[in-house]
Amino acid sequence: MTADLLVDVLNAAREHRSAPAVTDDRETITYGDLLARVLGTAHRLRDNGFQVGNRMLFSVRPGVRGIVLALGAVAAGGTVVIVDPGGAPELFRSRLALVSPTWAAAESVLYAAGVPGPVRAIARRRGLVVPSYRKLDVRHIRSGPWLPGVPRDALSASRLAEPVCYNEFPTHAPDRDAVVVFTSGTTAAPKAVVHTRGSLGSALRTLAARCSLGPGDQVHTDHLTLGLPALVAGAQWTITPAPRAGATHTILVPTDLASMLGTLPTTLRQVMLGSAPVLPPLLRRARAAMPDAEFLAVYGMTEILPVSIATAEEKLAHTGDLLGTPLPGVTARVAADGELFVSGPSMCRGYLGEPPMTEHATGDLARLDGGRIVLIGRKKDMILRDSLNVYPGLYEPAIAALPGVADAAMVGVPDEIGDERIVVAVVADPDGPPDLAARVRAALPGLIDSHAIPDEVVVVPSLPVSGRSRKLDRAALRELVSH
CATH class of the missing domain: 3.30.300.30 (ANL, C-terminal domain)
Structure with missing residues (x-):
């Protein structure tokens, strides 16, 4: 069956009901809890007027509440729009105009930071100008306790997730929009990447298979790109300030790996690296410090993830910046000017308001060496x-x-x-x-x-x-x- 983010996660939840699913700094829930809370959230959202195709601005930090609410919104037929509240106010307004949301979910403190008061003063001293969420003409959901600035009629994310006598399982719908993520763009022309349940599901299956994830594994990350594959595979997803003893997998940006070497748990079998170039000196240090762990450099972007993965050994043995062989289902080609174009089942539908995407122009200059992608540079960095x-x-x-x-x-x-x-x-x-x-x-x-x-x-x-x-x-x- 075609991959489907929602159905794949909930099928795993039905299969592993008693196993731990998600741990954050407040609680641990089992897969059975996850299933009940997601279905309960979807049911209550619809009871409160949420409709298929609704878009929900989403500014809830990674954790049990956020994961349940996001999956619940998708289960109710909606699309989660990931929003960074710390951006410039003009950019926030232009993005808002593009997506036309009917719902907003945010941390209670973000609502409080948008009105005069101590929270707003603290935010501004830290250089943050938080938009006034309460003034948005949408239905509101708060994550956290009621605080000044939270609309009185805002729904509570925790109450939405309370168990109900409701067992309607979502139908298979891989073509339905699931997530919108903003990427590059200006206030005049913001860009929003639209992923479907199918494109995200394909990405999750690919990563779960490549990382050999399964029941009993413990994946530490606040990145959806590795956390959700853990749930598809029946592993435990932990979201804590640092990996704890028992963690078997994690994903880090290279700068974090450099600062954490020597403190990471010895139980780690695999460390994925992404979001920035992974250079030989760091790989050599990492292998010396953690000889029993496998280090994987992941190449991808918001529009399609993952594209390829290279091991530390492969990168160190290659004289150029090796990105690896395209993963199953991914097609890569190099245009006449050297730009890398990629496509595959995990590619987004396209940019919101623009025609569907048939392949993605990465902006990276590359060459193909025996089927492997070797990065040469960035077009815009020329x-x-x-x-x-x-x-x-x-x-x-x-x-x-x-x-x-x-x-x-x-x-x-x-x-x-x-x-x-x-x-x-x-x-x-x-x-x-x-x-x-x-x-x-x-x-x-x-x-x-x-x-x-x-x-x-x-x-x-x-x-x-x-x-x-x-x-x-x-x-x-x-x-x-x-x-």
């Missing part, structure tokens, strides 16, 4: 110097592999005539030499193309990152090295 195109991704892995270098990035700094100076920023290993910049500069002529030799090499404490995914913020780095 540096133009002396009329020549320089792609940072082609050289950054080699620079990062130099002795004494923990991480490296290359950016172009525009001059007054539109040309660009090339600056390489390196982060030193803790035991790196004091003259690291000079050593890197001396090594580069024999390492990279002559037209890509940087005008300057600088040592920085760390590379700036942005967003929840903590990707390299090239604009911030460009600003940093321009002074």
Whole structure:
């Protein structure tokens, strides 16, 4: 049967009723509890006027309540719209106009932060301007206790999830929209990726199979991309500040792995890495610190995940930035200009308000080596110097592999005539030499193309990152090295 996010999760819940399903910092629920709460939430949502096709703005933190409410909304025939409340107010308004939601679910504290009071003052001192959720012309659901700012008629997520005598199981509907996630875009043209129950279900099945997830495994993450596959496979999903003893799988961004080495539980069998380049120095450190764990670098994007997975051994044995062989069902091709295009059953329906997508233009430059994808760089990261195109991704892995270098990035700094100076920023290993910049500069002529030799090499404490995914913020780095 075709994959279906909702049906696959609830079928696993029926099969593993007594096993632990989700653990957060408040409680642990079994698969039987999960099934009852999701079906109860769907039933009560419909009793309160929720209809098939309704969109729900969703700003509830990962945890038991959030997972139950999101699955319940999908079970009721709706679409969950993931919203970051910390974005610019203008961007929030433009995204709101695009999705036209009829419901909103948010943490109680977010409602309180949108009205004058102590919570709002604290948020603003931290640089957060939270939109006024209570002013949205929608039906409201609060996650957490009632606080000033929460509409009086807001439904409680906890009460929605209370057990009811209701056993109607959702029908198989892989083509029904399930989740909308905002990606790049401006206030004038926001982009919203629409995933169906089928596209998400395909992604979950693929990851569950590749990670060999099954009953008895314990998956630690606050990422839906690994948490939901755990539920499909009958494993336990734990959402706590750090992996606990007993965790067998986790997914981390590379910067978090670097800071957590030496503190991760020895029970981990598999560590997935994503959202940013995975460089050789980190992989070598990780393998030395955790020789019994398998490290997997996952390549994908909001529009289609996963595309490919490469093991640490495969990446270290390859001279370029190997992304791995496309996973089952995924098709990859390289266009004439070098851009990578991908498609497959886990690809989104498309962008909201735009025609359906037949394949996704990744924005990455790549080549195919024996069927394996090798990353060359990013189209939008291209540096133009002396009329020549320089792609940072082609050289950054080699620079990062130099002795004494923990991480490296290359950016172009525009001059007054539109040309660009090339600056390489390196982060030193803790035991790196004091003259690291000079050593890197001396090594580069024999390492990279002559037209890509940087005008300057600088040592920085760390590379700036942005967003929840903590990707390299090239604009911030460009600003940093321009002074």
